[in-house]
Amino acid sequence: MKNSAFSLGLIGTLVFAHQPVMDMAPRWSGGYGFQVRYESFGSDLTIHEKDILSSYFQQTFWLEGIYTWHRSKRITFKLPYHMIEHQDSDFVSKANSFGDLIVAMPLKKYSNFKRRTQNFGFTPQVRIPLNQEITSASGYLGGGISLSYSSESFSFYQLYDVFGWMYSEKDPLLGLDINLGIHPFHDNATNTGLFAIWDVTARWQEFSTTIQTGPVIMPYRQNVIARVEVKFPVIENGKRPQLSKGLFMNVGIGFVF
Secondary structure, three states: OOOHHHHHHHOOOOOOOOOOOOOOOOOOOOEEEEEEEEEEEEEOOEOOOOOOOEEEEEEEEEEEEEEEEEOOEEEEEEEEEEEEEEEEOOEEEEEEEEOOEEEEOOEEEEEEOOOEEEEEEEEEEEEEOOOOOOOOOOOOOEEEEEEEEEEEEOOEEEEEEEEEEEEOOOOOEEEEEEEEEEEEEEEOOOOEEEEEEEEEEEEEEOOEEEEEEEEEEEEEEOOEEEEEEEEEEEEEEEOOOOEOOOOEEEEEEEEEO
């Protein structure tokens, strides 16, 4: 396939740093939870002047879980199921399969103040291939480290997460996730509320840079929390011909106990 090198520029999943459940819960010893998410991205547009007949579209369903044996110590897992449609010139391929399992151990230091709470996080994580075949989205043994800070008051929420990944079969990845938002509604009687957040996602690899941004809505009630986000690319460049990541969408719902 004459455009295979062109298409390989899209290797890499966009969501690495966020942890279940929706980065927010549980926050108590002995808590546990799970969430399911659907994400999609891809396009047939190049980020260079020369257009090449090629496209890549990826849809992924995630099953993710968490257990906190102590408020500051937890373990999480993320298991993806990928559906990929890839075209090079007149050749079209489709592949559906489970992706790489990601296991992490978020360690957090919480501090409570009169009007807000905050935490600093350190998260080692490992990516474990579940099959031998290497695709654009899976088949990569790797290890990662995340450093994060989160703060929440009655009216404002912020999250900053810097992380890196090293892989056995592809270029290292450096990432930055920023969430800044407001907490416009909360009802103590029913534990019901809403976060409205603006997300910035940046990814750097040896041959590419991608920065995306967009709105996030997070409603919650009792032990259920949801997240809906849409992001669009504002910066995309690279040393190799490659496709735009296109519009990114993520929809998820989580439960904590």
